[in-house]
Amino acid sequence: MTAAGPPALEAVDVTRSYPLDGVEVQALRGVSLTIAQGDYVAVVGPSGSGKSTLMHLLGALDKPTSGVLRVAGRDVAELGDDELAQVRNATIGFVFQAFQLLARTSAVDNVGMPLVYRGVRRSERRARAKAALERVGMAHRLDHTPNQLSGGEQQRVAIARALVGDPEVLLADEPTGNLDTKTGDDVMALLEDLNATGVAVVLVTHDLEVAARARRQIRVRDGLLE
């Protein structure tokens, strides 16, 4: 169910190189792809393939060396660091392998954190964080800190944090990498439920079984798409 309108993410002949010990390494050597609104895509490839670099670019965390990258219709090359931060805040929800939750901080405050940088008041942040936690089935753990939660629960909190700002795209980097199979399946089911509500999901993984669940797969090898 690909929605109409401009693509959520669009890369045209994108390259990315960076210096490593004085040598220019070409991590991406000309990649073009489109992630439509409501899409469900898996980016797969062995480590060192440029998969991570691609994910950073799609997440507007980084800028391409050449080529055009549009996030929510905006060319990232034209954006400053602070504008890029605002684009991420408004458009992308990140889900990381290691959850990346703040220690000693309650679930509801962790989830509300992106809204701080959108200038949302504390009471409203709390309300919206609660709603996001309800969507991922964590309404009963609002005031628990990460070390009081299981791995699966932590990843649900992290997904709630990715959702809280109503992003167009959920960018999930190995979301099941730190979880056992059963919990991983639950997390994948949750991501698919969210995809069904219209959020595009981009999975970055080397787990082919996980990748197979996506509507389509993008294979990266040696900085190029196969």
Next chain:
Amino acid sequence: MRLAEAWRVAVTALRANRLRSLLTMLGVIIGVASVVVLIAIGTGAQREVEAQVEGLGSNLVLVVPGQLELGSAPSRSPLDLDDAEDVGRAVGQPGRVAVTLAGGETVRFGARSSFATVNGTNAAVPDVFSRAVARGEYFRDSDVDTRRRVAVLGSSLVRDLFDGADPLGRQVTIGGVRFRVIGVFEEVGSAFGVDSDRDVHIPVTAAQRLFSDDRVDALAIKAPTADSTGRVSDEALAALADAYPDQEFSAVTQDQILGTLGRILGLLTSVLAAIAAISLVVGGVGVSNIMLVSVRERTREIGLRKAVGARQRDVLLQFLLEAVLLTSLGGVIGIALGVGGSLALTTVVDQVPAVITWWSPALAFGVSAAVGLFFGVVPARRAGRLDPVVALRQE
């Protein structure tokens, strides 16, 4: 509102590392406490000296031979009692010119003896110097004219010599000569370990005989009003210039003495405070250091915050606020210790007059917050500029 969030994060971070926060603050605490204490002591000393100078009596003009400058040798006085009368007439204040001729002598009563400052003076002294007699009376002009051997004693001296007995009418020996006690001064108190109540006043004529001298050391004139001290100084100097064309004289008013002493003590206070402030700077360097460690430790947190939309200045503000909070808290603790220490000094060691002024804690707080701001900038900028990709990758 973002400030409120940054504040919450800073408080959480400082609480998470209580011991480290405390140790980091220690430099600031010590610096602020010592600045507060030293300024309190300096201010106290200044007030004490002012009180002493003002206690000499109001509208006072002192006339001494020679130049009144630090380091200049005291000149032999050519002044005598006739000059005092002439000066009194010249300035329009006859009878309000006090003379002094001072020396040290042993004062005895029975088996007890004590060394005291013996001041040969005239009847104008209680009025000119505001020195009140508690019991008995001061001597009169007629006592001076007839060179009567009468004495007025300071209260400490009375305690030492008479041990509770009534001194009035008793005979004491001063430098081997017998004097009758006719009065006891009111207590003046001591400052900086100098007891002002250990002196004896005798008629200047008797003192001249005692010290084999026919001069007086100095004149003190009471001007009619505070505004007229300048005029009185000039007229007194003019009269003396006529009488002694080859001699130089100086006249100083209380204001001039206060001004000079105030400048010296003010400078001393500033120097002491500046030395103490060095430890504040050292404390600031410590804060900077720990903040750098904190930025490194929290690299992933910074990466995450940037990934979800924190701008450079959001992260910078967060770490800057943490540094300022750290030093301000240290400042508050330091002020509490400094004020407490100053109060302890005044009550436990009463020779040290410490006065807390409203501005010194305020200044100390402001400076400590500024130290946090200054030394927090480098770590905070480093945090703000972190690349989220690199920061998130860090384990």
